[in-house]
Amino acid sequence: MVGLTGGLASGKSSIAKILADRGVPIFDADAAVHGLYLAGGKGAVAVAELFGQESLDAMGDVDREALAARVLGDAGARLRLEAAIHPLVRFLVAEWLESLHNEPVAVVEAALLVETGSYRDYDVLMVTWCQPQQQLERAVARGLAAERAQGLINAQLPLDEKKGVADVVVDNRGDLKDLAQEVEHAWTRVLQLCADRKLCREGADRGRAGGNSKLKTKSSKLDRVDGRHS
Numbered sequence: 001m002v003g004l005t006g007g008l009a010s011g012k013s014s015i016a017k018i019l020a021d022r023g024v025p026i027f028d029a030d031a032a033v034h035g036l037y038l039a040g041g042k043g044a045v046a047v048a049e050l051f052g053q054e055s056l057d058a059m060g061d062v063d064r065e066a067l068a069a070r071v072l073g074d075a076g077a078r079l080r081l082e083a084a085i086h087p088l089v090r091f092l093v094a095e096w097l098e099s100l101h102n103e104p105v106a107v108v109e110a111a112l113l114v115e116t117g118s119y120r121d122y123d124v125l126m127v128t129w130c131q132p133q134q135q136l137e138r139a140v141a142r143g144l145a146a147e148r149a150q151g152l153i154n155a156q157l158p159l160d161e162k163k164g165v166a167d168v169v170v171d172n173r174g175d176l177k178d179l180a181q182e183v184e185h186a187w188t189r190v191l192q193l194c195a196d197r198k199l200c201r202e203g204a205d206r207g208r209a210g211g212n213s214k215l216k217t218k219s220s221k222l223d224r225v226d227g228r229h230s
Contacts, residue, residue, distance in 0.1 A: 006128035029110035037062035
C-alpha cells in the first residue's frame, strides 16, 4: 500500500497518471469525494446535517464552492467536515483494496494523508514537492482565482512539512518531461521499499509463529485503512 500526497497543484494527479499508464492500480480520493457529494450520497447527507441545506445546490449535490467558502476560514468547521467525510473515504479505499487481485502494489492518491495522520496506514508514503509560488501559479493557470487558491494552499500543511515525513519525495519543480524522469527514479525506490518491508513482515510472521519474535508489524490492510489501526 502506497500513499501519494502533496498539496494543491503540486502534481499528485500528474504522477498518478504516469503510474496508471504503467499499469499501477490507483485510487483517486478526490474523485471518491465527488461521488460521495452527489445528491443522496452519504457525503451530501453529512454536509447537509453539518451546515444546512444551503450547502447543497438545486440538484441536491454538495455546492463545493459554497462549502469551501464555509470551511476555509473556520478551522472548527473544517475539522467537523473532515471527521464526517474521511471515514467514508477510508471505507471506499478498503473496499477497493479488497477488490484487487494479485496486485503487488497499489497507490492511494489523497491530498490530506499527512494532515489527518492516515499516512501512517501505508507501507510507503510518496510526497510530491515544489515551491509554494509554483503551487499558486499552477493553480491560477488552471482557472482558480488567486485568492481562493492561496486560501486552499494555506489550509493545507506546507509541502516542506509533508516532505519531512515522506519515504520518497518526487521533485516537481520542473516541467512534465522532468516529472516523468523524477517519477521513474522515485518509483524504483518505492518498489525497493515495498519489497524490503514485505520481507520484514514475513520475517515477523514467522517469528511470531515460533513464539520468539520481538518485531512489530502493521495489522491487515483493511484494518489499517479502515481506521482501526492508530
